[in-house]
Amino acid sequence: MPASIPLLLLLALAVMVVVHVVVPKTRPILWKVSAALGLVMLGLLMYLGMFYAPPEAFMSNVGRILYVHVPYIWMAFIAFLMNVGCAFAYLMKKSWVTDALAESSAEVGVLFGAVGVAMGSIWARPTWGVWWDWDPRLISTTVMLLSYVGYLALRSFTEDPERRATWSAAVGILSGVSLPITYYSVRWWNSLHQVQSSTASVDKTMGSVLLWGLVTLLCFLFPFIVKRYEIARARQTAAMELPPLEAPRPEAA
Amino acid sequence: MTGETRNRLIAIGAILVAGAALAWVAFGNIGENLVYYWKPSEMVAQGDKAYGATVRLGGVVVPGSLKWSAEHTSLTFEVADNHLPTAQKVKVSSEVTPPQMFREGIGVVVEGTYASDQVFKTNRLMVNHSNEYRAPGADGGMPNDWKGSLSQADTTK
Numbered sequence: 416m417p418a419s420i421p422l423l424l425l426l427a428l429a430v431m432v433v434v435h436v437v438v439p440k441t442r443p444i445l446w447k448v449s450a451a452l453g454l455v456m457l458g459l460l461m462y463l464g465m466f467y468a469p470p471e472a473f474m475s476n477v478g479r480i481l482y483v484h485v486p487y488i489w490m491a492f493i494a495f496l497m498n499v500g501c502a503f504a505y506l507m508k509k510s511w512v513t514d515a516l517a518e519s520s521a522e523v524g525v526l527f528g529a530v531g532v533a534m535g536s537i538w539a540r541p542t543w544g545v546w547w548d549w550d551p552r553l554i555s556t557t558v559m560l561l562s563y564v565g566y567l568a569l570r571s572f573t574e575d576p577e578r579r580a581t582w583s584a585a586v587g588i589l590s591g592v593s594l595p596i597t598y599y600s601v602r603w604w605n606s607l608h609q610v611q612s613s614t615a616s617v618d619k620t621m622g623s624v625l626l627w628g629l630v631t632l633l634c635f636l637f638p639f640i641v642k643r644y645e646i647a648r649a650r651q652t653a654a655m656e657l658p659p660l661e662a663p664r665p666e667a668a
Numbered sequence: 669m670t671g672e673t674r675n676r677l678i679a680i681g682a683i684l685v686a687g688a689a690l691a692w693v694a695f696g697n698i699g700e701n702l703v704y705y706w707k708p709s710e711m712v713a714q715g716d717k718a719y720g721a722t723v724r725l726g727g728v729v730v731p732g733s734l735k736w737s738a739e740h741t742s743l744t745f746e747v748a749d750n751h752l753p754t755a756q757k758v759k760v761s762s763e764v765t766p767p768q769m770f771r772e773g774i775g776v777v778v779e780g781t782y783a784s785d786q787v788f789k790t791n792r793l794m795v796n797h798s799n800e801y802r803a804p805g806a807d808g809g810m811p812n813d814w815k816g817s818l819s820q821a822d823t824t825k
Contacts, residue, residue, distance in 0.1 A: 469803035473769055478801060506679035509672065543794045544767030548777075550704050581675055588682035592689045603694070605704045605726060607777050609799040616800045 420626065424633050425493050428640075432497075435641045436512055446638040453634030460624075460631050468624045480538045482624050486632035487531030488556075494524030494636065495563060495594055502587030505580055514580040515647035516640075517587055518570060521563045523639045527632075528560045543607060552608035555600040559593035566590050576654050705777050707749045709756035716784075724779045725788055726796075730757055731772040741765070747776060747788070760788045769795040 431449065434441050464482040471478030501517035504510070535553075540546050547553065566586050573579035601610045614622060692698070705726035711718050725747055733746035743762040748755040751773070760778055770776070775798065780790030 472802045472804045473774075474797065481801060503679060503683075506675045506682075509675065541767065542769050542797050544770075545792070545794055548794060551702065581678060584675075585678050585682040588679065589686050589689075592686045592693075595690060596693055599694070604702055605707075607704070607794055607796050609797055612799040612801065616798075618802050620803070621801045 420629070421489060421493070424489070424629060425496060428493060428497065428633060428637060429500075431637050432516065432641060432644075436516075436644075442641075446641050449634045450638045453631055453638075456627065456631040456634060460628055463624045463627055468621050469618070471621075474542055477538065477541045480534055481621070482628040483632075484531055484534040484538055485625060486628040487527050487534060489629060490632050490636045491524045491528030491531055491560075492594060492598070493633075494520045494527060494640065495559070495591065497640070498524060498563070498566075498587050499591035499594070502584035502591075505584045506588075509577075509580070511576075511580075511648070511651050514576075514584070515644050515651060517584065518567075518647045519640050519643035521566050521587065523636065523643055525560055525563050525567065526639070527636065528556070528563075532556060532560070548607055550607040551600040551604040552597070552606045555593065555597040559590075559597045562590040562593050576651060707756075708747055708758040709749050711758060711782060711788075712756055718782045719784050720781060722779065722781055724777055725758060725760070725782070725790075726775070726777040727758075728775055729770075729772050733757075734772050745772075747778065758782070758788050759786060760790055762793050763789070763791050764793055766793050767795050769797065 431445065435445050460482065464479050468479065468482070470476050471481075497520040498517050501513040501520065505513040505517060536546050539548075566583060569586055570579055570583050573582065600606060601608050617625065705724035706714070706718075708725065708727050711723070711725055727747040727749055728751060730746040730748045733744075735744045736742075743764075743766065745760055745762075746757045747760050748757045760780075762778070770793070775796040777794045777796060778788065778790035779792035779794075780788055782788045
């Protein structure tokens with residue numbers, strides 16, 4: 416994989432999210448187009464991954480899980496990066512939009528990350544011989560997911576929307592530390608998990624199917640994030656419209 | 669102090685703490701306390717300290733060293749630092765059936781104990797796959813860079 420691809424995917428997601436937020440006319444359409452395209456691409460990915468790509472030399476057909484395991488984990492990384500970006504943006508300039516996007520991307524990132532880890536575990540059993548082992552990559556990924564679960568827990572424990580936005584943004588930035596640690600864990604420490612693959616270490620056909628899988632999952636990541644964002648916005652609006660708790664309530668008739 | 673200024677200070681504070689934490693993990697000596705496995709040379713260098721404790725040993729299965737007895741379900745092989753003939757080797761005796769991928773020349777991580785008879789007894793054998801994904805090739809599919817899957821020390825040399 417050329418190093419520019421993750422950045423391009425992140426950029427594509429950012430552009431789509433900005434369009435969704437800024438241009439109200441695209442809101443009912445864009446996510447549907449993305450999801451529909453994702454479904455079509457997913458159907459083709461099944462064919463490409465199962466039949467078009469060759470079996471792996473050592474892992475044979477088991478190796479085909481590569482085409483979904485890696486994309487799921489990448490989407491989690493992209494979502495968490497977006498969370499860090501939104502958290503920083505919120506602290507620079509208060510906005511309910513960036514706060515809602517931060518909430519949405521963290522939650523969707525945890526979802527995609529958990530699916531990716533589950534797939535990794537399924538892959539590990541026949542190849543490594545174990546479902547799980549406490550190797551540095553698996554530990555750091557667990558810590559990364561748990562820190563965003565903690566972030567989400569903090570959000571639900573804080574009642575005041577502005578306090579919640581401020582402090583969860585700080586925690587979001589702190590949780591972001593787990594991203595480079597997880598990424599570099601396989602290089603910094605001896606681990607059972609292999610280091611990142613490169614264009615040279617993956618056969619061309621396999622690499623292109625993997626790229627297809629990445630774009631497919633990005634098509635799903637976008638609707639997940641914007642729909643969850645809309646839920647977060649609706650909750651914010653509802654919270655603002657509530658009368659202050661101290662206000663005298665009208666007498667029951 | 670306005671709310672906006674306070675928020676920016678929080679942002680700077682969070683980034684500083686995050687950066688410091690990252691630097692500490694990346695450049696501190698946390699690696700010395702976070703050892704997932706020893707390579708044969710590292711384990712042998714520990715001397716008597718390596719005996720008896722439950723540790724993990726990682727390396728490559730030396731070609732030609734694999735002995736499998738189906739009758740006694742006993743498996744013995746040697747694990748080396750790398751593919752060089754001069755590499756430090758350690759004998760391993762396994763009580764478990766290895767995963768399907770297990771073969772000579774592949775990377776393994778074994779968990780168990782090293783005894784003074786110089787044999788590492790394991791009851792947990794893990795195979796590690798390299799970062800290469802290849803179609804079955806004419807060369808028999810031998811991974812030509814298993815080291816890519818092991819420590820950074822191996823990938824940079």
